[in-house]
Amino acid sequence: MSTSIHVSAGQVAATLVLVALAAAVSFWRRADLERDIGIATVRSFVQLTAIGYAIKLIFEADTLALVFVLLTVMVVFGALTARSRAKKVPNAFWPLLIALATAGATTLGLVVALGVFEPTARYLVPVGGMVIGNAMTASAVALNRLGDEFADSRARIEATLALGATAQQAAAPSVRRALRSGMITLIDSTKTTGLIFFPGTMVGMLLAGANPTDAVRLQLILLYALLGSVAIAALVATTMAHRNFFTPAQQLREQ
Amino acid sequence: MRLRDHGAVLFELRDVCLARGERRVLDSVGADIPVGATAIVGPSGAGKSTLLRLLNRLVDPDRGSISYRGRPLDSYDPLSLRREVSLVPQLPALLEGTIGTNIDYAAKLAEKRPDAERCLRLAGLDPDFAGRDVAKLSVGEQQRAMLARALVQEPQVLLLDEPTSALDREARDAIEATLARLQDELEISIVLVSHDPEQALRLAEWEVRLDGGRVVGTGPLERVPL
Numbered sequence: 408m409s410t411s412i413h414v415s416a417g418q419v420a421a422t423l424v425l426v427a428l429a430a431a432v433s434f435w436r437r438a439d440l441e442r443d444i445g446i447a448t449v450r451s452f453v454q455l456t457a458i459g460y461a462i463k464l465i466f467e468a469d470t471l472a473l474v475f476v477l478l479t480v481m482v483v484f485g486a487l488t489a490r491s492r493a494k495k496v497p498n499a500f501w502p503l504l505i506a507l508a509t510a511g512a513t514t515l516g517l518v519v520a521l522g523v524f525e526p527t528a529r530y531l532v533p534v535g536g537m538v539i540g541n542a543m544t545a546s547a548v549a550l551n552r553l554g555d556e557f558a559d560s561r562a563r564i565e566a567t568l569a570l571g572a573t574a575q576q577a578a579a580p581s582v583r584r585a586l587r588s589g590m591i592t593l594i595d596s597t598k599t600t601g602l603i604f605f606p607g608t609m610v611g612m613l614l615a616g617a618n619p620t621d622a623v624r625l626q627l628i629l630l631y632a633l634l635g636s637v638a639i640a641a642l643v644a645t646t647m648a649h650r651n652f653f654t655p656a657q658q659l660r661e662q
Numbered sequence: 663m664r665l666r667d668h669g670a671v672l673f674e675l676r677d678v679c680l681a682r683g684e685r686r687v688l689d690s691v692g693a694d695i696p697v698g699a700t701a702i703v704g705p706s707g708a709g710k711s712t713l714l715r716l717l718n719r720l721v722d723p724d725r726g727s728i729s730y731r732g733r734p735l736d737s738y739d740p741l742s743l744r745r746e747v748s749l750v751p752q753l754p755a756l757l758e759g760t761i762g763t764n765i766d767y768a769a770k771l772a773e774k775r776p777d778a779e780r781c782l783r784l785a786g787l788d789p790d791f792a793g794r795d796v797a798k799l800s801v802g803e804q805q806r807a808m809l810a811r812a813l814v815q816e817p818q819v820l821l822l823d824e825p826t827s828a829l830d831r832e833a834r835d836a837i838e839a840t841l842a843r844l845q846d847e848l849e850i851s852i853v854l855v856s857h858d859p860e861q862a863l864r865l866a867e868w869e870v871r872l873d874g875g876r877v878v879g880t881g882p883l884e885r886v887p888l
Contacts, residue, residue, distance in 0.1 A: 564753030566808075569720060570768045570815065571745035580758070656740050658720055662684060 412615045460497075465528050474528045478515075478535045482507045485539050488629055489547035493648070495554025497660065502647035510542035510640035511535055514632050523628055534629065537608075541593060541633045542640035549589025549641040550648055556581035557652050558662070565659050574653035583644045589641030597630050606630065665712035670697045671732075672819065672851055673717055678726035680712060687712050689875040699852045701862030701883070702844055704872035710855040711752075713872065716822050717853060718747040745772045748817035750808050752824055753801065754827070761799075761807045762792035765814050784847070785810035786840040802833035806840070813844075819851045820844075826861070834861075841865055 426448050433440040465473045486504040493499040515535055524530035557564065560581055567577035600606055608629055612622035652660055673695040680688040688689060688709045695717075700726045715721045716728060719740045728735040730747065757764050762778050769776035779789040785806040799807060805825055825841070826834040842865065844850060856862055862869050863886045871879035 526704065562751065563755055563757065565720060566751045569718065569744055569749040570742045570750060570811070571743075571771050575740065576771075578779060583862075654722075656722060656736075658722070658740070 442585040449454050462532055469528050474531045481539045485543035489543050492547035493550035493554055495558055496550045496648050497651040499550055499648055502644050505544050506537055506546045506640045506644035510636040511539045513639055514538045518632055538636040542636045545589040545637040546640040546644035549585045549645050551586035552588040553645055556584060568657060574657050578649045582649050585645045586641050590637055593637045672697050674729045676727045678723045680723050686875050691877050693877050693880050696868050699866040700868040702855045702870045703859055703862050708872040709875040710872055711823050714823055714855050717821055718744045718749050719726050745815045746817055747796045747819040748812040749821040750812050753804055753885055754798040761794050764811045768811045769814045774816055781810040781813045783799035784813050801828045822854045824855055838864055
């Protein structure tokens with residue numbers, strides 16, 4: 408399997424033509440997105456270049472301590488980003504932080520323990536990034552839905568508490584719907600993978616000259632790992648966060 | 663007339679205060695609620711529903727004390743208290759599914775036998791209603807379904823939050839007749855929130871009048887037979 412290709416700065420610069428096309432479409436149809444397109448282009452360049460050098464350093468050092476630091480930073484920023492999507496959930500940061508950390512640790516721990524990947528920076532950094540990124544999206548969607556559920560179903564939840572149900576029992580239907588929302592996007596995209604879109608890892612490997620069978624197998628490993636991590640993240644986030652809507656006396660907190 | 667001359671005390675409220683932000687919802691509320699049927703009456707925003715929710719600890723006061731049968735309310739486990747002092751809230755409050763699944767759910771929580779037929783009859787519904795989807799019920803039927811769901815827990819006190827506010831006159835009269843019959847058949851105490859002083863006269867023997875979060879009157883009512 409070929410493992411490296413060289414991409415020149417000129418090749419990257421050439422694709423700016425498509426960025427210009429996007430800006431032109433926005434300008435022509437008055438979508439007012441030119442500024443956002445500009446910011447997105449600059450930020451993606453700066454952030455990816457910086458992380459590229461950081462990963463290069465981590466690969467060269469090849470110590471698990473540096474991998475741990477990088478993944479911890481990803482978990483913290485992931486939780487902060489997801490919190491902005493879960494504004495209706497009280498104190499959403501800690502459930503999100505623990506959800507992302509648990510999803511990352513469990514998924515990476517399992518793929519290493521099962522002998523799928525070696526415990527080296529070369530594997531743990533990219534796989535960890537994908538796992539934490541997808542866990543962030545899933546838990547953000549799940550908590551966003553949970554906040555809407557508690558806003559819309561407040562009367563029904565309190566009526567269930569009034570029957571002597573615990574907070575957990577009264578919140579169960581809302582938690583179930585929030586968990587589904589968090590997981591359903593990845594499940595749907597996994598169903599259609601290969602038919603409607605080619606996932607990034609596979610495309611990258613094919614472009615890099617890898618054997619298609621290897622590219623497919625690696626992609627399947629990642630898809631299955633992501634399903635697990637998304638389920639863990641959505642489960643932990645909703646299970647912990649729903650408690651923040653209640654007092655210790657099993658009462659709904661005032662919003 | 664003092665309450666102690668009237669009957670045994672169920673709830674005692676002393677200097678109860680509750681605020682939401684800057685707004686004082688209840689302001690130094692002091693009242694006794696006896697065994698039997700009590701109406702909490704007053705205009706919209708008087709704090710009636712909040713007072714009702716205090717009685718089974720769906721909310722706790724910021725200050726003051728509430729006792730139930732002579733014991734501080736906060737010394738009761740909230741979950742068992744809510745099964746003994748059952749609140750029938752305003753709509754919508756039924757769980758998705760059928761009336762039967764709602765009754766079974768409530769029975770399981772209270773560890774009681776899910777006798778849907780008896781509870782439906784007590785609430786004035788035909789036993790066939792057990793299989794009806796709650797999404798397809800009229801407002802009056804939903805109100806009765808909530809009553810049946812509360813009754814399966816065999817509560818000693820029923821807290822009713824505006825049980826007829828969304829009903830036309832005919833449905834209102836029918837629910838009132840059901841409530842009067844329940845008091846006779848089950849010897850259950852009722853605390854009823856109503857904005858309608860006439861309804862208080864038809865269903866209660868004691869009233870607590872609220873306005874602007876304060877008690878403006880309390881005492882016996884000359885009950886008008888239905």
